[in-house]
Amino acid sequence: MNKINRKVEYALIGLKHMRGKPPGELTTVKELTLHYGCPFEMTSRVMQNLAQKGVLRSEQGAYGGYQITKDLNRISFYDLMAMILGPMAVAKCMHSSELESACEIRETCNIVSPVQTLSRRLAEFYRDLTVAELLDGRGGSTGKNLKSSVVAEASMMAEPT
Template structure:
């Protein structure tokens, strides 16, 4: 089964958090770790990696922390995952780097390569803004219909 690593999960959560707090000063690794109950040391390494990859900006000083380098609508889930985990492959044979004894008779390499490309395409189309909570705080409360009043 295809699964993201915990590091990729945490990276997506951190980028989403920063996107939701984009109008505020930079946020510390501690802020993010506490918000999601993520191990702070691991998160700090993930944030540093995302900074090296150009997705985050690091701010030093008393009010230091991290912020996004681009708007959430301009950052894809794929970029975050690739920055943390590297290339995404569902099978080792799609990487082209490993030799398989069954290459001549394999009937699933091409279909799985298409599945892999579809997953990558979906992750490229999924923006961090798509992951954000889009609650409408000013919407009027919805009317609840009582079961007793329906006849």
């Protein structure tokens, strides 16, 4: 459950790669595909996307490439995901605040508020996490909950049918 989107992974890979370079040096998509094995077209799209949103600067033509232009400390993980996947919508239909036509039982539905609550809190969570923090491996734990160390092993278990 709750798998991260591949495009977002490619974005992180690209950003991390570029951040390790001396300022001014450009990175081509080809470079990323060779280093990390990510598919060219998709990675290219993602970088184009980030360039449109002002996170990267693109330079066309031979010897072109991408370069980070925004402070990654000032971009939340929420923002990054929104740039690539569009705005967050925890519940597509039934219980969200989308068009009324999307849900026929809106009057009787008993979990409108729970889902909105969840939506709000998740958004908060993602907004509080900066891209820089993520890439640095900081923000490892808030210290509130130590049980979380079981996650790694849990992810090796099989999913139910």
